Amino acid sequence: MSRRPFILGAAAVIAAGTIASTAVGGYAVGGDPSTYGTIGIAVEGPLTGSQASNGQDMLRGVQLAVKQYNAKGGFNGRNVQIVQVDDQGNASMAESAAAKAIKAKVVAVIGPYNSSVGLVNLPIYTKAKIVPVQMTSTDDTTGYGVTVQPKxxxxxxxxxxxxxxxxxxxxxxxxxxxxxxxxxxxxxxxxxxxxxxxxxxxxxxxxxxxxxxxxxxxxxxxxxxxxxxxxxxxxxxxxxxxxxxxxxxxxxxxxxxxxxxxxxxxxxxxxxxxxxxxxSGVPDPSQFPTAKGYVKAYTKAFPGKTPGTWGTFTYDSANILFASWKKADPFKYA
Missing domain, CATH: 3.40.50.2300 (Response regulator)
Structure with a gap:
C-alpha cells in the first residue's frame, strides 16, 4: 500500500480534566468496589456492527495493556478486569452502554470512540464519577475526562x-x-x-x-x-x-x-x-519505528491479527490510566 499516504502525524493530547478513578454512583448496586478482588475498567466502542473491525482493535489494545499491567502485579496486587461495552457506534445505544458500565462498578472507561455517542454518554459517565479516557474527536466533548485522540x-x-x-x-x-x-x-x-x-x-x-x-x-x-x-x-x-x-x-x-x-x-x-x-490519518503501528515492541507483543498475544491504528490509542490510553494510579487513588474521584 505504498500509494496510501497519510498527512496527519500522531497526536497525544491530554484534554482538560484530571485522570483519577472512582467509586461509582448512579446505577450502581450494592457493595464498595474498593473491597473487590479486581478493579474493573470498561472498554466502550463499536465492538459489533459495521465498525466492528475498528472496535475490536480498540479492545485488543486495552487487553494487551491490561495483560502486561497485571503481569507486573496490577494495582497493589489486584488485577484489572475489562468490562466490554458495545455501542455499535450508534448514539441511540449510548445511554444503555453507559448504564452497563456503571452497573458493573468500573472505575474508568476507555472510550467511547464515536463522537455522536460521546456527546450523549460522556456527561453520564462523569456524573457517575467514572473517568473517561475517551476517543472522541469533536471539540464539544473536551473536558469530559481526558484523551490522547486528536480533536x-x-x-x-x-x-x-x-x-x-x-x-x-x-x-x-x-x-x-x-x-x-x-x-x-x-x-x-x-x-x-x-x-x-x-x-x-x-x-x-x-x-x-x-x-x-x-x-x-x-x-x-x-x-x-x-x-x-x-x-x-x-x-x-x-x-x-x-x-x-x-x-x-x-x-x-x-x-x-x-x-x-x-x-x-x-x-x-x-x-x-x-x-x-x-x-488524513495516523500511520499504522508497523510504520512507526518506536512501535516495534507494541507490534511484536500484539501479534504474539493475538495470532493472526494485525494491529490497527486505533488499538495503539487505546493501548496508550490504558497505560496512561494505570500510570495515574501511582499518584491518585483509583477509588477516589477528583
Missing part, C-alpha cells in the same frame, strides 16, 4: 493545509455522513476553503445505505466537475464511496478524512479504489 480543531488545519497547498483545488465536493464528527469536520473544511476562493459543494448521506445509494451520491458530487472529492465519513461508508468514485474514472482527487483510517476500508473498497485516495 477536530487539531485535525482540520492539517487537512485544509494539505487541500490548499498540495491539491490546490478550484472546486471541492464534500460527501458527508450525518454524524457529529463528520459534519463538524466538513464545516471546518468549508470555513477554511471558501475564504480562499474555493467553490465548495456538499452532498449529505446517511450511514448504512446500499451501494446504489452511495453510487448516486458520488454521481451527484461530480456534477460540478470538482478538482477534489472530500469524504467526511467513517470507513464503512467511505469505502463504498471510494469504490464508486474509482468506478467512474473521474480524475477528481479523492481525499478521505480521518475516520476512514481502518483496514476495513481497504477490505471493503479494494486496493485500486483505496490507492486512489489520500488519507
Amino acid at each position: 477536530n480543531s487539531q485535525i482540520s488545519p492539517v487537512e485544509s493545509s494539505y487541500m490548499l497547498d498540495v491539491i490546490k483545488p478550484a472546486k471541492v465536493s464534500m460527501i458527508v455522513t450525518d454524524s457529529a464528527y463528520t459534519t463538524g469536520m466538513a464545516a471546518r473544511l468549508r470555513e477554511a476553503l471558501e475564504p480562499k476562493g474555493v467553490l465548495v459543494s456538499q452532498v449529505t448521506v446517511k450511514e448504512n445505505l446500499t451501494q446504489a445509494d452511495y453510487t448516486a451520491a458520488v454521481q451527484q458530487a461530480l456534477t460540478n466537475n470538482p478538482t477534489a472529492v472530500y469524504l467526511s465519513t467513517y470507513f464503512p461508508e467511505g469505502a463504498r464511496l471510494a469504490s464508486a468514485l474509482k468506478a467512474t474514472g473521474n480524475p477528481a482527487k479523492c481525499f478521505a478524512g480521518l475516520a476512514n483510517q481502518d483496514p476495513g476500508f481497504v477490505t471493503a473498497a479494494g486496493i485500486p479504489a483505496s490507492q486512489n485516495c489520500v488519507f
Whole structure:
C-alpha cells in the first residue's frame, strides 16, 4: 500500500480534566468496589456492527495493556478486569452502554470512540464519577475526562493545509455522513476553503445505505466537475464511496478524512479504489519505528491479527490510566 499516504502525524493530547478513578454512583448496586478482588475498567466502542473491525482493535489494545499491567502485579496486587461495552457506534445505544458500565462498578472507561455517542454518554459517565479516557474527536466533548485522540480543531488545519497547498483545488465536493464528527469536520473544511476562493459543494448521506445509494451520491458530487472529492465519513461508508468514485474514472482527487483510517476500508473498497485516495490519518503501528515492541507483543498475544491504528490509542490510553494510579487513588474521584 505504498500509494496510501497519510498527512496527519500522531497526536497525544491530554484534554482538560484530571485522570483519577472512582467509586461509582448512579446505577450502581450494592457493595464498595474498593473491597473487590479486581478493579474493573470498561472498554466502550463499536465492538459489533459495521465498525466492528475498528472496535475490536480498540479492545485488543486495552487487553494487551491490561495483560502486561497485571503481569507486573496490577494495582497493589489486584488485577484489572475489562468490562466490554458495545455501542455499535450508534448514539441511540449510548445511554444503555453507559448504564452497563456503571452497573458493573468500573472505575474508568476507555472510550467511547464515536463522537455522536460521546456527546450523549460522556456527561453520564462523569456524573457517575467514572473517568473517561475517551476517543472522541469533536471539540464539544473536551473536558469530559481526558484523551490522547486528536480533536477536530487539531485535525482540520492539517487537512485544509494539505487541500490548499498540495491539491490546490478550484472546486471541492464534500460527501458527508450525518454524524457529529463528520459534519463538524466538513464545516471546518468549508470555513477554511471558501475564504480562499474555493467553490465548495456538499452532498449529505446517511450511514448504512446500499451501494446504489452511495453510487448516486458520488454521481451527484461530480456534477460540478470538482478538482477534489472530500469524504467526511467513517470507513464503512467511505469505502463504498471510494469504490464508486474509482468506478467512474473521474480524475477528481479523492481525499478521505480521518475516520476512514481502518483496514476495513481497504477490505471493503479494494486496493485500486483505496490507492486512489489520500488519507488524513495516523500511520499504522508497523510504520512507526518506536512501535516495534507494541507490534511484536500484539501479534504474539493475538495470532493472526494485525494491529490497527486505533488499538495503539487505546493501548496508550490504558497505560496512561494505570500510570495515574501511582499518584491518585483509583477509588477516589477528583
